Amino acid sequence: MAIKKFRPITPARRFLSVVDSSDITSKPTVRSLLVRVKAAAGRNNNGRITSRHKEAGAKKLYRIIDFKRNKFGIEGTVSTVEYDPYRNCRICLVTYLDGDKRYIIQPSGLKVGDKVQAAEAGLDILPGNAMNLMNIPVGTMVHNIELKPGKGGQVARSAGGYAQIMGREDKYVIVRLPSGEMRKILGVCMATVGVVGNEDFINMVVGKAGRSRHLGIRPQTRGSAMNPIDHPHGGGEGKTNSGRHPVTPWGMPTKGYKTRKKKASDKLIISRRKK
Numbered sequence: 001m002a003i004k005k006f007r008p009i010t011p012a013r014r015f016l017s018v019v020d021s022s023d024i025t026s027k028p029t030v031r032s033l034l035v036r037v038k039a040a041a042g043r044n045n046n047g048r049i050t051s052r053h054k055e056a057g058a059k060k061l062y063r064i065i066d067f068k069r070n071k072f073g074i075e076g077t078v079s080t081v082e083y084d085p086y087r088n089c090r091i092c093l094v095t096y097l098d099g100d101k102r103y104i105i106q107p108s109g110l111k112v113g114d115k116v117q118a119a120e121a122g123l124d125i126l127p128g129n130a131m132n133l134m135n136i137p138v139g140t141m142v143h144n145i146e147l148k149p150g151k152g153g154q155v156a157r158s159a160g161g162y163a164q165i166m167g168r169e170d171k172y173v174i175v176r177l178p179s180g181e182m183r184k185i186l187g188v189c190m191a192t193v194g195v196v197g198n199e200d201f202i203n204m205v206v207g208k209a210g211r212s213r214h215l216g217i218r219p220q221t222r223g224s225a226m227n228p229i230d231h232p233h234g235g236g237e238g239k240t241n242s243g244r245h246p247v248t249p250w251g252m253p254t255k256g257y258k259t260r261k262k263k264a265s266d267k268l269i270i271s272r273r274k275k
């Protein structure tokens with residue numbers, strides 16, 4: 001895949017770029033795997049905005065993804081590679097020998113016609129195969145990693161994302177996460193071999209405001225452009241610095257301030273993420 005650029009026939013087109021879609025082979029064909037998700041648009045059950053700068057965006061259907069990879073011992077064939085409006089990577093429709101069809105995240109290099117399988121152990125180290133972490137060799141790149149056995153993959157699921165298995169310790173496997181954090185994860189947790197595809201997504205330039213709105217992102221106003229009543233950085237004659245360290249509208253420090261509370265998982269973290 002590559003980044004596609006355009007002739008600057010309008011100001012918006014000058015810097016706008018998109019990811020080449022030549023790898024997509026089909027539109028959605030299995031209606032039972034598509035569901036309508038009501039857009040929360042950053043609002044809670046009272047209708048109050050709890051997460052700013054969000055909106056519904058373009059109308060879309062959610063694709064039900066098999067994050068658990070719990071169909072053990074049955075080989076599947078990749079039928080299609082599809083676009084997913086809810087994530088930045090591609091998804092694959094896998095047809096299993098018993099007739100079942102499921103979506104999985106597309107690892108880099110997985111094409112239509114390739115075989116994938118899930119098992120606790122004993123599979124080849126090929127993109128798309130899923131096994132328990134303790135049965136995957138040290139040094140292997142993996143994605144879609146469970147943190148709790150049977151819950152489904154929660155880590156390394158976005159475009160170009162991967163974690164690396166660094167070692168083993170008792171019932172745990174030491175994994176280096178995409179953030180650089182070194183962490184212990186139970187060896188019975190499932191993970192999928194390979195790196196998530198569509199790696200070029202990070203190089204895409206949105207290019208214009210309207211495209212952000214289609215993605216469900218509303219505009220942000222700088223605190224320094226507000227009045228003092230609206231933001232701690234507001235007010236002053238002309239352009240001025242805030243005279244203090246950057247904070248949120250509610251006064252919470254924003255850069256480098258640790259907000260993580262003590263968790264049971266603290267003992268599983270070997271080294272924190274790199275800044």
